[in-house]
Amino acid sequence: MWNWWTARKRRKWAELSFPQDWEETLHSDYAEWSRISPEMKSSIKRFIQIFIREKNWEGCGGLQLTDTMKVLISAQVGMMVSALGPIYFDHVLSILVYPDAYRAPNSTQNQMGIVTDRGSARMGEAWWQGPVILSWRHSLEGARNIDAENLVYHEFSHQIDMMNGRFVDGTPPMASEDEYQSWSQVMNHGYDQLRTRIRQREPSVIRRYGLTNPGEFFAVSTEAFFSAPGQLLIEYPEVYQSLQTYYRQDPASRRDSLREQRRA
Numbered sequence: 001m002w003n004w005w006t007a008r009k010r011r012k013w014a015e016l017s018f019p020q021d022w023e024e025t026l027h028s029d030y031a032e033w034s035r036i037s038p039e040m041k042s043s044i045k046r047f048i049q050i051f052i053r054e055k056n057w058e059g060c061g062g063l064q065l066t067d068t069m070k071v072l073i074s075a076q077v078g079m080m081v082s083a084l085g086p087i088y089f090d091h092v093l094s095i096l097v098y099p100d101a102y103r104a105p106n107s108t109q110n111q112m113g114i115v116t117d118r119g120s121a122r123m124g125e126a127w128w129q130g131p132v133i134l135s136w137r138h139s140l141e142g143a144r145n146i147d148a149e150n151l152v153y154h155e156f157s158h159q160i161d162m163m164n165g166r167f168v169d170g171t172p173p174m175a176s177e178d179e180y181q182s183w184s185q186v187m188n189h190g191y192d193q194l195r196t197r198i199r200q201r202e203p204s205v206i207r208r209y210g211l212t213n214p215g216e217f218f219a220v221s222t223e224a225f226f227s228a229p230g231q232l233l234i235e236y237p238e239v240y241q242s243l244q245t246y247y248r249q250d251p252a253s254r255r256d257s258l259r260e261q262r263r264a
């Protein structure tokens with residue numbers, strides 16, 4: 001019954017016409033928007049229509065949450081899952097948004113399904129079968145692609161990670177044992193490479209925070225994959241390829257074709 005209602009509601013929402021001001025928001029503030037194909041845009045727009053209505057959105061710390069904010073956050077989530085089939089993070093009922101980094105009363109960090117990022121002044125959190133909490137300032141900077149960091153990709157990669165259980169182990173759900181094996185080989189190797197780069201004081205597009213644990217390695221690699229894909233492909237080609245296979249998209253090629261268009 002539930003599934004029937006959910007599917008019907010989603011179909012109806014997906015068919016609604018996409019508001020012009022939402023479209024303008026994507027054009028002006030989501031850097032990746034100009035790089036993707038019309039088909040991908042349509043698929044992300046359908047995702048936004050559903051995600052924005054299905055989740056319980058709450059502004060925290062005095063933030064007046066606007067449609068613009070919801071659209072930009074939803075678009076980034078939609079980008080991640082646009083090729084993965086119908087994923088709407090059913091267990092994430094609420095999305096809480098603070099104006100900036102925030103201090104939360106409960107300051108424990110654990111491995112049991114609550115992932116808190118950035119110590120006591122937090123930028124974001126992802127709870128197992130619970131909310132995602134985001135700083136609006138950092139969500140906007142991510143959308144604008146200020147650098148290789150992206151809070152929304154980060155927190156939702158923890159949610160993807162937790163789709164196969166509460167442990168944030170750096171492994172999203174996969175179809176077969178072989179896929180799990182090759183994934184862990186590549187990620188372990190990437191992890192070692194990151195450690196070596198940090199030790200040798202070489203630059204790394206996967207930031208140092210990835211050394212915290214395999215879950216954080218997956219999250220910061222995902223940030224780099226979508227935000228600085230060309231650099232990830234150069235520095236960590238195997239990690240790039242595994243993420244490309246997993247997310248079923250090739251963001252580095254979008255940058256290449258853009259460069260070619262500009263040259264032409």
Ligand SMILES: [Zn+2]
Nearest residue numbers: 115117216219
């Ligand atoms: Zn994290």
